[in-house]
Amino acid sequence: MAARLPSWAWVTGLTVGATAAVVALAVQADHGPHPTAAVASPSASASAGAHASTRPKPPAPPVLPAASGVGRRIVYSIGGKRVWLVDATGKATRTFTVWPGTVNPQPGRYSIIKRIQSLKGSDGVEIEHVMYFTVASGVNIAFSNALDGSSPPPADGKKLGGIRMDKEDGAALWSFGDQGTGVAVVN
Structure with a gap:
């Protein structure tokens, strides 16, 4: 006659088997594709306290x-009012x-000719990280940032060639561009 197993042994065996199956499925799912779900915007009937947990x-x-050329360079877009710092491989490492x-x-195509x-x-604002690269209409054209981080609008009627940026962007540009670094100006 066969010995009968106690009920606790059956429960333990089934629990261990189910846990092993869940772990195996979880490992397999982790190595597969990960679908993304669309987040629906709350409807008018949603409660006022409900908020979506994801940010756009x-x-x-x-x-x-x-x-804009090739190689390591600074790229300045006149119309885009934007600068890119481009490494030797042609990859933009920073833009602002x-x-x-x-x-x-x-x-x-220009190059940095002087750094101060x-x-x-010329607008009376204290500036730093000044990098000159050309002259246009008798005005020196240079990148810089205001010492206090501000960017006041240019004074009416003055010819100003400063291309201002945020303080941390000015520091990054200063570190990136030595005298002789190429500058590509595009529309």
């Missing part, structure tokens, strides 16, 4: 202009918006 993705930064003065450089740590800009 920030938009991707603008793509580096195709006609800028606030141009009243005089724009012509599209073309800090000075008073």
